[in-house]
Amino acid sequence: MLQNIKSVLIGMTEEGIDEPSAALAYGISLAEKSGAHATIQAASLKVVLGSTLVNSMGANLVAAHNRRLRELAAAVGERARGDAAAAGVAASVETPQLAYGQLVEVFVAQAMVHDIAIVDSETATVNADRGLIEALLFESGRPVMVIPEHCDTFKGKRIVVAWDASPRAARAVNDAMSFLKAAEAVEVLAVGSEKELSKSIPGAELAPHLARHGVNVTVKNLVSQGSIAATIADQLDLFGADMLVMGAFNHSLMREWVLGGVTESMLKETKVPLFLSY
Template sequence: MLQNIKNVLIGMTEEGIDEPSSALAYGLSMAQQSGAHATIQAASLKVVMGNTFVGTVASGLVAAHNRRLRQLAAAVAERAFGDAAAAGVSASVDTPQLSYGQMVETFVAQARVHDISLLDAETATVNADRGLIEALLFESGRPLIVVPPGCDTFKHHRVLVAWDASARAARAVNDAMDILKAAAAVELLAIGTEKELKDEVPGAELAPHLARHGVNVSVKNLTVGVDGIAGTLREQASLIGADLIVMGAFNHSRLREWVLGGVTESLLADSKVPLFMSY
C-alpha cells in the first residue's frame, strides 16, 4: 500500500485528435493500488479569436470547433468516470474549456493540491501537452509521472533511480519514497566518465539512507555510452526490466521557462518506461 499517496491528478487535453490516454489508465491503477482519490481533468483547448473584426463565417467556424471539442472532452470524461467506477476508485471529473494560458494555470494550481500528477508523454517539443509537462515540472512543486503509450498499469516492482547527487535528484528520491519502499528492488544508477567515477561511488552515501527506510537498494556506476546519459539510462532500464525511472528534471538554463536539459528532453521524447520526475 502506498500510504502517502491520497490525491492523484490525471490530466488529459482534448485537441480534436483521437488518441487514447495511457495516463488515465495508469493513474487509475495507481489510485486503486494506493486507495487514493483521482481527480480527472479532461480539458479542451479553446480557440480564441484574436481579431474582433473577423467575419461572421470565421467566427461561426471557430464556435463550432470549440463546441465539438467540448463535446469530445465530455465524452472522454464520461468514459473516464465509468472506468474509475469499474476499478472501485473514488473520482471526480472536470471538463473545462480553456485558452492555453488558462489551461496551464488551472493544471498547475490543481497539481499543487495533489500528491502527484500524471500526464501522457508527448514526443513533439512544441505543442500544448509538452507545454503542460514543462509547466507542471517547473511550477507546481509536486512530482509528475509522464506516461508513455502502452503503459496502462502502475507497476513498481523494479525501480531505476537516476542519481547525480543534485538537489533535484534528491527531491525526486524523497518524493518517490513511498514507491521505493514498496518496490521489490531499487537500483541507484550513477552515470559519468571514467575519470568522474574513478574516485567516488556517487550512490554510496544515499544507499544507507534508503536502506534505513526499508528500501531494498543496490548501487551501480556506469560510464557514459555512445548514446549519452539518456541512452545509457534507457539501456539499463531495459536490462533490469525497470517499471519506473525516478529522476530529477535536469534544466541547464537560467531562463527556466520552457527549457529542459538534454537528458530530460531526450527521455521525454523516447522512453518506454514511465518517468517519475521532480524539479
C-alpha cells in the same frame, strides 16, 4: 498498498486528435492500488479569436471547432467516470474548456494540492501537451509522472533512480519514497565518465539512507557510452524497470524555462513511466 499517496491528479487535454490516453488508465490503476482519490481533468483547448476583424464565417468555424472539442472532452470525462467506478476508485471529473494560458494555470493550481500529477508523454518538443508537462514540473512544486504509450497499468516492483548527487535528484528520491519503499528492488544508477567514476562511487552515499527506510537497494555505476540518456535507457531494459525516478533539469533560454538535455531525451525515448521532480 502504497502508503501516503492519497490524492492523484490525472491530466488530459483534448485537441481533436485521436490519441489514446495511457495516463488515464495508469492513474486510475495507481489510485486503486494506493487507495487514493483521483481528480481527473479532461480539458479541451479553447480557440480564442485574436481580432475583432474576423468575419462571421471565421467566427462560426471557430465556434464549431470549440464545440466539437468540448463534446469530445465530455465523452472522455464520461468514460473516465465509468473506468474509475469499475475500479472502485473515488473520483471527481472535470471537463473545462479553456484557452491555453488558463488551462495551464488550472492544471498547475490543481497539482499543488495533490500528491502527484499524472500526464501522457509527448514526443513533440513544442505543443500544448509538452507545455503542460513543463509547467507542472517547474511551477507546481509537486512531482509529475509522465506515462508513455501502452503503459496502462501501474507497476512498481522494479524501480531505477537516476542519481547525480544534485538537489533535484535528492528531491525526486524524497518525493518518490512511497514508491521506493513498496518496490521489490530499487537500483541507484549513476552514469558518468571514467574519470568521474574513478574518483568516487556515486550512489554509495544514497544507498544507506534508502536502506534505513526499508528500501531493497543496490547501486550501479556505468561509464557513459556517448549519450547519457541512451545509457540509462539500456539499463532500464536490462534491469526490467517499471519506473524511472529522476530530477528534471532545465536551462534558461530567452527567459523561458526549457528542459535540459537528458530530461528532454528521456521524455522522447522512454518506454517506462518517468517520475520527475524539480
